[in-house]
Amino acid sequence: MPEVLILYYSHYGATAEMARTIARGVEEVAGVSAKLRTVPEVSPCCEATEETIPDSGAPYVSEVDLRDCDGLILGSPTRFGNMAAPMKHFLDTTSQLWVGGVLIDKPASVFTSTSSLHGGQESTLLSMMIPLLHHGMLIQGVPYSETALLHTKSGGTPYGASHLAGGDSKLPVTDEEKRICKTQGRRMAETVKRLEP
Template sequence: MNPNPLKILVLFYSQHGSTLNLARQIARGIESVPGCEAVLRTVPKVSAVCEAVESSVPEQGAPYAEADDLKHCAALALGSPTRFGNMAAAMKYFIDGTIPQWLGAELSGKPATVFTSSSSLHGGQESTLLSMMLPLLHHGMIISGIPFSESALGHTQSGGTPYGASHVAGHEGRAALTDEENELAFAQGKRLAELAVKLAA
């Protein structure tokens, strides 16, 4: 076991479990690469009410992300549900607060990837993934997607895009991933970790 593994941050926001399940599968892909450790972190809900009453520690699940998580990660996987073709407000709020990390170039040169979920098949997944890439490009990160050499990308009937892993929950809110969605999320995490290892070398 590597005493100093590369820590790869899987930072997500999830309300109903779909994006969380993608994050977990991406983490499995990351940890399939020797010398890499996935660090799951989330962000709190955001509103005038939430900011007044939200606990500083989540009641369950992944801890909230802190500045040091960004500073010390070797790579970043960023995930959010789709909200009108964009990331959720909670994730946008967190990202908007990373000006100190931007000024310090703390993420510059590190690989990154993005993932999302939506309730409908044409619910804005690709525009969400593309919009999530924009602040990462401003941070100087190296964006990684999913190549078509991953066969599941060519025959998925649900989620999965070359821009990043995705999940279609349907209007009944299915959080469980399909076989293809699982396969693509795992491949995306593995690819991110492999890039982090190469860059670290």
């Protein structure tokens, strides 16, 4: 069965909630499954390592998860208009996959959560696309056929789903943001099915 890997980093929980909502969208398409994975924190101490399984939430991603996926949806909160360091650190370790061309022609998309409405949602999404393009992946966004993009007063972009978490990072994911997340997951699953040999 084709599988979509939803790989995310979440500090306050909103990005994880978006990932779970995207997974529900993926699994609305018969014959496609979703796999949730996360990345560990980056330690300021270079010798520190994380346990192999987190205390809660999705398991940590492995190179095999990336190698075996049929599509990838990458999510991170915004840090100064860019992806968070743990996600960037993980992507920096994927050079063997790049050398082998493992991800070439696989579809990919991105999502994010920010504290402020103009705090870099779009720049974060665009910067997350760059390593995926270097891997030769096929980038897809969210088309305006998803009409929630036209009406949302919080998150939601054609570059990928987004969420406005607020200054204290406690705003819930809105119904419109969830709808955009589900659309993104469903669209990826439909694309993976179409590309299946």
